[in-house]
Amino acid sequence: MHGNMLYGEDDLLPLSGLKHIVFCERRCALMHVEQQWADNVLTVEGSHFHERVHDELPRREVRGDTVLLRGLALRSLRLGLVGRADLVEFHRCTAGEAGAQPGGRREGLRLQGLTGFWAPFPVEYKLGKPTPDRCDEVQLCAQALCLEEMLGVCVPEGSLFYGRVRRRHRVLMDDALRELTRTTAEALHRLIERAITPGALLQPKCQNCSLKELCLPEAAATGKSVERYLRRQVLEVLKEEDA
Numbered sequence: 001m002h003g004n005m006l007y008g009e010d011d012l013l014p015l016s017g018l019k020h021i022v023f024c025e026r027r028c029a030l031m032h033v034e035q036q037w038a039d040n041v042l043t044v045e046g047s048h049f050h051e052r053v054h055d056e057l058p059r060r061e062v063r064g065d066t067v068l069l070r071g072l073a074l075r076s077l078r079l080g081l082v083g084r085a086d087l088v089e090f091h092r093c094t095a096g097e098a099g100a101q102p103g104g105r106r107e108g109l110r111l112q113g114l115t116g117f118w119a120p121f122p123v124e125y126k127l128g129k130p131t132p133d134r135c136d137e138v139q140l141c142a143q144a145l146c147l148e149e150m151l152g153v154c155v156p157e158g159s160l161f162y163g164r165v166r167r168r169h170r171v172l173m174d175d176a177l178r179e180l181t182r183t184t185a186e187a188l189h190r191l192i193e194r195a196i197t198p199g200a201l202l203q204p205k206c207q208n209c210s211l212k213e214l215c216l217p218e219a220a221a222t223g224k225s226v227e228r229y230l231r232r233q234v235l236e237v238l239k240e241e242d243a
Contacts, residue, residue: 007080007189015074015083015142017188018181022135027211028188029197036214065092067111067118074146079185085143086125090118105154120147122158129164134180136160137171141181144173 013032020028030036061068067090075082093108094117108117122143126136137160144155159168171177202217209215 006077008077011080011189012075012077012082013080013188013192015081015139015146017192018081018142018184019135019139021188021191022133022138022184024203024205024209025191026198026200026215027209029191030211030214032188032192033195033197036211062114066090067114074143074150076142076146076149078149079142079145079182080189081142081146081185083143083146085122087123088143088147089121089123091121093117093119105148105152107154107156109151109153120151120153120155122147122155123161123168124158125161125163127163129162130160130169134177137177138181138184140171141173141177142185145178145181 017028017032020031059070069088069090070086072085072088073082074085090111106117108119110116111118122140124136124140124143130136140158140160144158147153147155155173157170157172159170161168200215200217206212206215206217
């Protein structure tokens with residue numbers, strides 16, 4: 001971004017865009033610049049998975065020394081992002097732990113109607129399983145940075161819950177991940193501001209991408225023009241109908 005300057009309200013981008021740009025810049029541009037979208041089995045299952053988290057469970061729960069808050073609105077003017085957390089847990093902490101941390105932030109804060117201090121712990125739900133890239137970790141770290149900015153507290157870690165393996169993956173918000181998250185947010189803003197969709201690049205992960213038929217990575221891989229590629233696809237469909 002631009003030093004210590006803050007983004008304006010009209011410049012805020014979806015926090016979920018961080019995952020998209022780490023996964024594939026072209027996919028991100030198709031979604032956020034060209035406003036194109038298509039579902040497949042994986043995206044539909046993912047949507048239903050998140051709907052259960054947000055709609056079928058109570059928004060606020062108190063379980064002993066843990067408070068669960070679902071669907072919390074998030075915003076960061078430093079990163080220029082806005083979004084919503086699947087789940088933020090608040091864990092009870094001691095007065096000593098709630099004291100000043102590096103950077104002047106506290107680890108714990110007061111919650112209305114409850115005694116003591118509570119430390120926020122973001123949890124992001126994913127349908128599948130851990131991936132080789134760090135797109136899920138970047139998305140979770142952005143949520144932590146939003147919470148730090150909004151609440152004035154330190155958020156040193158969080159978790160990713162993967163539905164396929166049914167367990168949590170703990171994520172440490174170390175300096176390297178924080179810097180990667182900041183630079184990714186800057187890259188997202190640059191992509192949207194330039195409004196230029198990168199060219200297609202055929203990769204193994206294209207196979208399961210819901211935007212594959214809009215992106216046409218095969219055309220790029222063969223060196224053929226998109227027009228010729230589409231013409232060939234239409235002819236193949238017509239042959240199948242005549243058969």
